[in-house]
Amino acid sequence: MHPLDQATALASDSCGGLRGRTSDAYWNFNGPFGGVTAATLMRAVFERADRLGDPCSITVNFTAAIARGAFDVAVRSIRTGRSVQHWYVELRQADVVAANATIVCARRAPTWTHQPAKPPPAPPPHSIELMRHDGPNAFVSQFEFRFVEGSLERLPSFDGRLRSARTSLWLDNAVPRPWDFIGLTTFCDLFFGRIFHVQGTVFPAATVSMTAYFHIDSDGLSALGDGPLLGVADANTFVAGFFDQTAQLWSTDGRLLATTTQIVSYRA
Amino acid sequence: MHPLDQATALASDSCGGLRGRTSDAYWNFNGPFGGVTAATLMRAVFERADRLGDPCSITVNFTAAIARGAFDVAVRSIRTGRSVQHWYVELRQADVVAANATIVCARRAPTWTHQPAKPPPAPPPHSIELMRHDGPNAFVSQFEFRFVEGSLERLPSFDGRLRSARTSLWLDNAVPRPWDFIGLTTFCDLFFGRIFHVQGTVFPAATVSMTAYFHIDSDGLSALGDGPLLGVADANTFVAGFFDQTAQLWSTDGRLLATTTQIVSYRA
Numbered sequence: 001m002h003p004l005d006q007a008t009a010l011a012s013d014s015c016g017g018l019r020g021r022t023s024d025a026y027w028n029f030n031g032p033f034g035g036v037t038a039a040t041l042m043r044a045v046f047e048r049a050d051r052l053g054d055p056c057s058i059t060v061n062f063t064a065a066i067a068r069g070a071f072d073v074a075v076r077s078i079r080t081g082r083s084v085q086h087w088y089v090e091l092r093q094a095d096v097v098a099a100n101a102t103i104v105c106a107r108r109a110p111t112w113t114h115q116p117a118k119p120p121p122a123p124p125p126h127s128i129e130l131m132r133h134d135g136p137n138a139f140v141s142q143f144e145f146r147f148v149e150g151s152l153e154r155l156p157s158f159d160g161r162l163r164s165a166r167t168s169l170w171l172d173n174a175v176p177r178p179w180d181f182i183g184l185t186t187f188c189d190l191f192f193g194r195i196f197h198v199q200g201t202v203f204p205a206a207t208v209s210m211t212a213y214f215h216i217d218s219d220g221l222s223a224l225g226d227g228p229l230l231g232v233a234d235a236n237t238f239v240a241g242f243f244d245q246t247a248q249l250w251s252t253d254g255r256l257l258a259t260t261t262q263i264v265s266y267r268a
Numbered sequence: 269m270h271p272l273d274q275a276t277a278l279a280s281d282s283c284g285g286l287r288g289r290t291s292d293a294y295w296n297f298n299g300p301f302g303g304v305t306a307a308t309l310m311r312a313v314f315e316r317a318d319r320l321g322d323p324c325s326i327t328v329n330f331t332a333a334i335a336r337g338a339f340d341v342a343v344r345s346i347r348t349g350r351s352v353q354h355w356y357v358e359l360r361q362a363d364v365v366a367a368n369a370t371i372v373c374a375r376r377a378p379t380w381t382h383q384p385a386k387p388p389p390a391p392p393p394h395s396i397e398l399m400r401h402d403g404p405n406a407f408v409s410q411f412e413f414r415f416v417e418g419s420l421e422r423l424p425s426f427d428g429r430l431r432s433a434r435t436s437l438w439l440d441n442a443v444p445r446p447w448d449f450i451g452l453t454t455f456c457d458l459f460f461g462r463i464f465h466v467q468g469t470v471f472p473a474a475t476v477s478m479t480a481y482f483h484i485d486s487d488g489l490s491a492l493g494d495g496p497l498l499g500v501a502d503a504n505t506f507v508a509g510f511f512d513q514t515a516q517l518w519s520t521d522g523r524l525l526a527t528t529t530q531i532v533s534y535r536a
Contacts, residue, residue, distance in 0.1 A: 056510060057477045057531050059327040061370050063347040063354045078365050079331040083509075084476060084533065086331045088356070088368065097346050100356065102329050102370060104477055104531075108508035112536045114466060116433050117504035158380075165384050198382060208352060209325045209372055211479040213512050213531045215505050236385035236516065237483050237524045240376035241351075242324060244481050244527050246514070248504065256505045259512050261529055263325050263372075263481045265352065268380045 002177045003142060004186060007032075008040045010047070010073055018044055018073040020091075022066060026139040029204040031066045033139035035189030038210060041089045041101040042185040044073045052085040053107030054218050055181045059211040064098040066091075071098065083107045108217055119250040122148040125170035125228045135202070143190060144228070146170040152192055153200035158268065165194040165235035171249075172228040179221040181214070187229060187249055188212040188260040194235035194245045195266050203268070208242070210262035216255065224251055241265055270445045271410060272454060275300075276308045278315070278341060286312055286341040288359075290334060294407040297472040299334045301407035303457030306478060309357045309369040310453040312341045320353040321375030322486050323449045327479040332366040334359075339366065351375045376485055387518040390416040393438035393496045403470070411458060412496070414438040420460055421468035426536065433462040433503035433513075440496040447489040449482065455497060455517055456480040456528040462503035462513045463534050471536070476510070478530035484523065492519055509533055 007023035026036040038060040045051060071093045078086040084106045091099040128146040135154070145152075150167030171190050177183055193205045233247035242265055249258040275291035294304045306328040313319060339361050346354040352374045359367040396414040403422070413420075418435030439458055445451055461473045501515035510533055517526040 059370060059477070059479060061346075061354055061372060064349065078329075078368060081332065086329055086365075086368070097354070100346060100354070100370065102327060102368065102477070104329060106476070106510065106533070108510065111509050111534075113507045114430060115505040115507070116466070116502075162382060198384070208374070209327070209370070209479075209481075211327060211477075211529065213477075213510075213529070215507050215510070215512070217508070234384075236527050237383040239381050239383070239483050240485070241379050242374065242376065242481075242483070244483070246527075246529075259504050259514075259529070261479065261481070261514075261527070265374070266379075 002175055004173065004177060004183065007036050008043045008182055010040065010043055019070060020073060021070050022068050024138060026142055028137050028139050034062055034207045034210065035186040037062065037066065037091065037099050038189055039182045039186040041073065041091060041099065042103065043182055044075045044089050045087045045103045045105065046181055048075065051105055052080060053083070053105050055103060055214050056106040057104040057211065057213045058101055058185060059209065060099060060101045061209045062099055062207055064096050066098045067093060115256055117248065117256055119230055119254050120149065120168040120232045122168060122170065122230055128170060142174050144172040144174055150197055152196060152202070155201045158199040158201050161200065163198050163200055165198050166233070167197055168230065168232040170228040171231050176226040178226050179224045180218065181221065184214065184221065184249065184258055185212065188258055191231060191233035191245060191247045193264055194233065195238060195243055195268060199268065205264050205266040208263050208265050210260065212258050212260040214258050216257050227252065229257065241267065270443055272441065272445060272451065275304050276311045276450055278308065278311055287338060288341060289338050290336050292406060294410055296405050296407050302330055302475045302478065303454040305330065305334065305359065305367050306457055307450045307454040309341065309359060309367065310371065311450055312343045312357050313355045313371045313373065314449055316343065319373055320348060321373050323371060323482050324374040325372040325479065325481045326369055326453060327477065328367060328369045329477045330367055330475050332364050334366045335361060383524055385516065385524055387498055387522050388417065388436040388500045390436060390438065390498055396438065410442050412440040412442055418465055420464060420470070423469045426467040426469050429468065431466050431468055433466050434501070435465055436498065436500040438496040439499050444494040446494050447492045448486065449489065452482065452489065452517065452526055453480065456526055459499060459501035459513060459515045461532055462501065463506060463511055463536060467536065473532050473534045476531050476533055478528065480526050480528040482526050484525050495520065497525065509535065
C-alpha cells in the first residue's frame with residue numbers, strides 16, 4: 001500500500017461514521033501536512049457509493065490543531081441535483097472539529113472547450129536537480145521538488161531582502177503513485193508558503209482555508225499514469241497576519257489539472 | 269435603507285433561526301444574483317454578537333435553485349480559537365439546502381506587510397462611459413460597470429471568434445453605499461461569467477462555488493467611504509461544462525481588498 005493511501009485510509013466505525021489516524025510519515029511542523037488532511041476528507045466522499053460523477057471542487061478549513069492519533073470523519077449529503085452534488089465533511093478529535101470541507105462532485109459532459117491559460121516554461125523534470133531535504137518535517141521526504149523558477153532558501157531569519165513570491169517546479173511522489181483525486185487533492189497543498197520564498201526563511205505558518213477546482217475527471221487522471229506534475233504558485237498580498245497564495249497544477253503535456261488558492265496565517 | 273441592505277436583511281424567527289426573503293431588485297436569469305446570496309450568508313455571521321474580529325474568507329456553494337420568496341438561514345459555530353473563528357451557514361427553502369457557506373473570521377494584528385500584486389492600469393472611473401443595460405436581469409441595474417479592458421458584447425450567439433477572458437473595470441453601487449463586508453462580499457460575485465466575454469454572448473450559466481479572501485478589516489473598509497472599486501478578472505480553463513474564474517478588487521488608491529475565485533457550470 002502506498003504511504004499516501006495508508007495516511008488517508010478510513011475505516012467504517014460501528015455508528016455509521018468513519019475513523020482515521022494521523023501519519024507520522026506526513027508530519028509537518030505542528031501537525032499532519034494539510035494536503036493529507038484535505039485528501040482524507042476527499043476520500044470520505046470519493047469512496048461513497050452514492051457519489052455522482054467526479055470531484056469538481058473542494059474547500060477545506062483547518063479549524064484546529066490535529067494531534068497525533070485517531071480522528072473521526074462524518075460525511076453529510078447536502079444536495080444532489082441532476083449533474084451536481086454537494087457534500088459537507090467534518091473531521092473531529094474528541095469534541096473539537098479540527099477540519100471541515102465542502103466538496104462538489106459533478107457529472108461532466110464533453111462540450112465546447114477552451115484553455116486560455118498556458119503552462120509556465122520548464123525543462124524536463126529529470127534535467128533539474130532534486131531539492132535536498134534535511135529539515136525536520138517528515139512530509140517533505142514523501143515528495144520530490146525540482147525548482148524551475150525560484151527555490152526554497154533556508155536562511156536562519158529574514159534578511160530584509162524581498163524575493164519573488166512566484167515559483168514554478170516539478171512535483172512528484174517519492175514513491176511513484178498513479179494519479180487520482182486523492183493524489184491531486186494532496187498536491188494542491190504541496191506549494192511551500194509564499195512567505196518562505198519572499199523572506200528566504202522557513203518557519204511555522206498555518207493554512208486557514210484552501211480551495212481547489214479540478215479540471216479533469218477520473219478517466220483523464222488514470223490516463224496520466226504516474227510521474228511529475230508541473231506546478232506554479234504566487235501570492236498577491238501579505239497583510240496583518242494573513243497572506244493568500246494561488247497555484248496551478250499541469251500535466252506534462254500542458255493540460256491544466258487543478259487551480260487552487262489558500263489563505264495562510266503568519267507571524268513575522 | 270439601501271436596496272442591498274433590504275435584499276440581505278435577516279430577521280430572527282421564534283426557533284432561534286433567521287429568516288430572509290429574495291429581492292426582485294437583484295434578480296438574475298433564474299434566481300437571485302449570487303453575490304446577494306453570498307452577502308446574506310455573510311450577514312448571518314457578521315451580525316453575530318460572538319463574532320471574533322472580521323471576515324477573512326468565505327466559500328459559498330450554490331446548491332440548488334432559489335425560488336422567489338422566503339428562506340431560512342441557520343448558523344453553526346464550528347470552532348473559535350485565539351484569533352481565528354470558523355462558521356458554517358445554511359440557507360434552506362422548505363427541506364432543500366439551496367446554499368451553504370463556510371466563513372472564517374479573524375482578529376488581525378499589524379505586522380510585516382508586503383503587497384507584490386499591482387492593480388491594473390486604469391483611467392479615472394468618471395472618464396469612462398457607463399455600460400448601458402437593457403437586458404432582462406434586474407440586478408445589473410443596481411450597479412455601475414465601466415470597462416477599462418474588455419467589454420460585454422451581446423451577440424445573439426457565439427460567432428466562433430475567441431475573445432480574451434480578461435477584463436478590468438470600475439464597479440460601483442448605482443445607489444451609493446459605504447463599504448463594508450456585505451458590500452465587498454457582494455462585489456466578489458460581480459464579474460460577469462468569463463464565458464460571456466470569451467464568446468461575446470450572454471446566456472444562463474450557474475456559479476457552483478465561490479471563494480473570497482478579504483485583505484482588509486472593518487476599519488479599513490469604513491475609511492474608504494463609498495465609491496468605485498477597480499476589478500480585474502480572468503479565467504484559466506473551460507472544460508466539460510465547467511470553467512473557473514479569478515478576480516481581484518482594488519481600492520482607488522491601489523490597495524488589494526479582496527481576491528476571489530469561482531467555478532461555474534455552462535452548456536455551450
